[in-house]
Amino acid sequence: MHKNKDLYEFLLIKARDFTEEWYKGLDKSDPKGVYASTDEKVIANVKKQNYEFHEHFIELFKTDRDKFSFEFDKWIHKIASDQQHLDTPIHFVIREFMRTREQYLEAVHEFAEKYPEKVKAGQLDQWHLIIVKVIDSVILKFTEETYHYSTYQLKAQQEMINELSSPVISLTRVTALLPLVGDIDTARAKMIIENTLNQCAVRNVEHLCIDLSGVVMIDTMVAQQIFQLISALKLIGVKTTLSGIRPEIASTAVQLGLSFKDVEIETNLAKALASKIQYR
Numbered sequence: 001m002h003k004n005k006d007l008y009e010f011l012l013i014k015a016r017d018f019t020e021e022w023y024k025g026l027d028k029s030d031p032k033g034v035y036a037s038t039d040e041k042v043i044a045n046v047k048k049q050n051y052e053f054h055e056h057f058i059e060l061f062k063t064d065r066d067k068f069s070f071e072f073d074k075w076i077h078k079i080a081s082d083q084q085h086l087d088t089p090i091h092f093v094i095r096e097f098m099r100t101r102e103q104y105l106e107a108v109h110e111f112a113e114k115y116p117e118k119v120k121a122g123q124l125d126q127w128h129l130i131i132v133k134v135i136d137s138v139i140l141k142f143t144e145e146t147y148h149y150s151t152y153q154l155k156a157q158q159e160m161i162n163e164l165s166s167p168v169i170s171l172t173r174v175t176a177l178l179p180l181v182g183d184i185d186t187a188r189a190k191m192i193i194e195n196t197l198n199q200c201a202v203r204n205v206e207h208l209c210i211d212l213s214g215v216v217m218i219d220t221m222v223a224q225q226i227f228q229l230i231s232a233l234k235l236i237g238v239k240t241t242l243s244g245i246r247p248e249i250a251s252t253a254v255q256l257g258l259s260f261k262d263v264e265i266e267t268n269l270a271k272a273l274a275s276k277i278q279y280r
Contacts, residue, residue, distance in 0.1 A: 006118045007127070008061040010111050011104075015054040018103050019047050025099065033088030035096070042084065049079060053100065060134060061127075076138060080145030086153075090146060094139055101135040168199035171273070174206040179269070181214035189225040196229060200238050208233060211269045213244025223252045230263055240264065243272035 023046070028036045034046055056072045063071075079085055085093060108127045112119045169177045178196055200208060210226070230240050241264040253260070266272035 004061050004118070004123070004127075006115065007108065007111055008058060010115075011054075011058045011061065011107060014107060015051060015058065018054050018100075018107075019051045022050055022096070022100060022103065023047055026096075030092070033092050034084040035088065035092060037084075045084075049082075050100075057104070057134070060130065072138070073141065076141050077145055080142050081149045086146065086150060090143060093142065093146075097135055097139050097142070101131060104131045104135075168196055168203070168205070168208070170203060170205075171209075174204065175208075176200065176203065176205045177209045177211065177269075177273075179211045179214060184215060184222050185219075186221050186225070189222045193225060193229045193232065197232055197236065200233060201236060205238055207239045207241070209241045209243060209269070209272045211243045211272065212246070212249060213269060215244075215246070215249070220252055220256055223249060224256055224258065227253065227258045241266060241272045243267065243269045 023043075026035050030036060034042060037043060037046070052075055056068075056075050059068050059071070105128060108124065108131070112124050167178070169179070171177055176199075178192075180192070184192070196208070199205070210230075212226075230242075233240055242260075243266040245265065
């Protein structure tokens with residue numbers, strides 16, 4: 001009942017005006033986000049994206065619902081993964097969807113007043129309801145897509161940070177250094193193990209110095225995983241030297257019953273490099 005060719009054509013004619021009116025009414029006082037940009041290219045792109053919204057939304061009054069949803073979902077995904085929108089506070093974006101909803105509610109009223117003969121009984125209420133429902137659905141899908149994409153980006157960034165914060169540094173052809181810095185939680189410890197084993201295998205490392213002097217805190221689980229790393233390195237033929245072990249780390253290891261029997265220990269990194277690592 002919401003389909004109406006006359007309303008569709010009426011809205012299509014107004015689409016450009018919708019975009020210009022929308023942009024003119026933007027609150028640009030907050031410097032955060034895409035809407036406050038003064039860059040002409042950014043402004044042009046924002047207007048283009050807004051006009052694309054109208055092109056898709058107006059199809060609601062002409063196209064079958066399945067086709068409409070499929071095409072509109074593609075637009076939502078594109079905007080939700082757009083970096084400039086990701087950098088825009090989510091409540092700003094939702095506010096603009098709500099302003100756009102008002103544009104359509106006012107437009108169908110205008111259509112009904114100008115062409116009452118083209119509006120069936122109860123049809124205006126149906127249009128109001130479908131506009132509200134669809135815009136609400138768009139807001140929900142947009143926030144879901146933004147959340148998923150932001151989570152993916154955050155995970156990728158965290159993995160990169162973990163890799164950069166646990167680098168295996170080649171010292172000679174067969175010796176390398178793993179300097180650990182900062183807090184190490186269980187997730188990071190797992191990443192360190194995977195990254196270190198891979199790097200040692202790729203670089204044909206025979207002797208690795210693991211320096212813990214920059215580690216701020218370490219719990220029992222992490223201490224255990226560091227020793228698991230040493231055991232795993234031993235299995236692939238890599239000897240290890242531990243340096244910079246703090247008293248609390250040593251205490252934790254002893255309480256866990258972790259053996260230092262097959263591990264070379266030095267009090268600090270300088271001594272480890274000078275006396276334990278064989279440069280070749």
